[in-house]
Amino acid sequence: MKMLDEYSRTIDYLRISITDRCNLRCIYCMPEEGVCQLSHDEILSYEQILHLCKLFAQLGVHKIKITGGEPLVRRDCTALIKAINQIEGIDNITLTTNGLLLSEKLDELIDAGISSVNVSLDTTNEEAYKKITRFQGADQVIEALRKAADTSLNVKINAVPLAGSSDEDFYSLIELAKDKNIHVRFIELMPIGLGQSLKGLSQAALTARIEAKYGSLTPYDKQLGNGPCVYYTLAGFKGKIGFIAALSHKFCSQCNRVRLTADGMLKTCLQYDAGCNLKAMLDAGCSDEEMLAAIRQTILQKPLSHHFESSAKDSKKETRMMSQIGG
Numbered sequence: 001m002k003m004l005d006e007y008s009r010t011i012d013y014l015r016i017s018i019t020d021r022c023n024l025r026c027i028y029c030m031p032e033e034g035v036c037q038l039s040h041d042e043i044l045s046y047e048q049i050l051h052l053c054k055l056f057a058q059l060g061v062h063k064i065k066i067t068g069g070e071p072l073v074r075r076d077c078t079a080l081i082k083a084i085n086q087i088e089g090i091d092n093i094t095l096t097t098n099g100l101l102l103s104e105k106l107d108e109l110i111d112a113g114i115s116s117v118n119v120s121l122d123t124t125n126e127e128a129y130k131k132i133t134r135f136q137g138a139d140q141v142i143e144a145l146r147k148a149a150d151t152s153l154n155v156k157i158n159a160v161p162l163a164g165s166s167d168e169d170f171y172s173l174i175e176l177a178k179d180k181n182i183h184v185r186f187i188e189l190m191p192i193g194l195g196q197s198l199k200g201l202s203q204a205a206l207t208a209r210i211e212a213k214y215g216s217l218t219p220y221d222k223q224l225g226n227g228p229c230v231y232y233t234l235a236g237f238k239g240k241i242g243f244i245a246a247l248s249h250k251f252c253s254q255c256n257r258v259r260l261t262a263d264g265m266l267k268t269c270l271q272y273d274a275g276c277n278l279k280a281m282l283d284a285g286c287s288d289e290e291m292l293a294a295i296r297q298t299i300l301q302k303p304l305s306h307h308f309e310s311s312a313k314d315s316k317k318e319t320r321m322m323s324q325i326g327g
Helices: 046-058 077-085 102-112 126-133 138-149 167-175 193-197 203-214 278-283 288-300
Strands: 013-017 063-067 092-097 116-120 154-159 182-187 218-220 230-233 241-244 257-260 265-267 275-277
Touching: 013 046, 046 077, 046 278, 046 288, 063 077, 077 092, 077 102, 092 102, 102 116, 102 138, 116 138, 126 138, 138 154, 138 182, 154 167, 167 182, 167 203, 203 241, 265 278, 265 288, 275 278, 275 288, 278 288
Parallel strands: 013 063, 013 257, 063 092, 092 116, 116 154, 154 182, 182 241
Antiparallel strands: 218 230, 230 241, 257 265, 265 275
């Protein structure tokens, strides 16, 4: 079964934020003092998440990404992942994490059935890392990355390049792909929340810097994940270099994903706050038929594209920060 939106895009990928809490305070994601956190009663219970995953699977969703906040700070998250992985129709479950807790959770995550882990890391330099995250931990994350790369997992780094960053920040990340199958992906800064006050670097700007040091980036035409990343190879490197350029290389026409926030909102586009409060429906005792109908209708209304490039005011634009939406 396929679930299509109004523009005949197949929606088969659900990103689930299981918490709005995080053990870092990245400058483009969360203020230094943090944000007002949701109470336990305000977020989806694991039972509710499993229920929703079963409904989405009935509609054709077969790929799940577990995100946060930082998903590994939520107690027993590996048990949830294992339960999701056993749902009929779900054939791929992955995780995005900042990596601070990855080493201690790695064996549990593999046992739970994840196939891939994306680790958010913008630099290997401890001082630069602290400026971005407001905490120390770069060495701890790098150790976890290398440990994960020696397992069966598909290991990727998610880096958000900011204007003004040292070229060495980018090069140090790329070096991690030299001798291990670690794929380094550069993600253009999204103008959401605190990201609106910062300036990112485009794919073109990064490509020029990378090729000036390492030589030509050769397109890699094989699939390495569920999303829109475009990958390249560098001579002599085991890992690939990727770009997710949602602004300079808009890929909305191929979008196959929707998001479920920690408080149960089904979001169909990162930019807009439109969606459906699935937690409210569950709490109200709505039947599965009502839930399925609401999900179908919400996805049918998925916007054609984002308009981050437009300066026009729009009352429907998302006002929450990335940690509250789900990375």
